[in-house]
Amino acid sequence: MSTDTIRALVAARIAAWSGLPADRIDWPNRTAFTPPDAGIWARVTIQYGDSFMAGMGDTPHTRDLGLVVVQMFDRQGNGIAALGQKVDSLRGHLAYYTVDQLELLAASRFDVGDDGLGFYQINVIVPFRYK
Secondary structure: OOHHHHHHHHHHHHHOOOOOOHHHEEOOOOOOOOOOOOOOEEEEEEEEEEEEEEEEOOOEEEEEEEEEEEEEEEEOOOOOHHHHHHHHHHHHHHOOOEEOOEEEOOOEEEEEEEOOOOEEEEEEEEEEEEO
8 A cells, every 4th residue: 555556546547538639638756847828737646644544454454544636727818618517527537436546536526716816616525545
């Protein structure tokens, strides 16, 4: 078990989504990502939460919890219909997905609105647990 395993499994699931090309998705500590001049783009962050002992056998069994946060952006003035369609598509792609020991749970939508930098932002937040 490692947080890098979680990151790799989440990254693979995001890469399997046909909603945005990989060059429109920003990841933490990536070198020089520049938002496109037009169209929708996203930023993915994994927020690790508390871990807890889920069982005891020969050794303790730890379960890791956290959130996959996908911030989706479109330029101000473009309306939210296209952005909302991408958000709904991503929510459907991520929700209730299980691979290996990673479980993605219910995907929620949070309208942030104007981010102050010329973009309209909607976040997709998916809790996860890793056995």
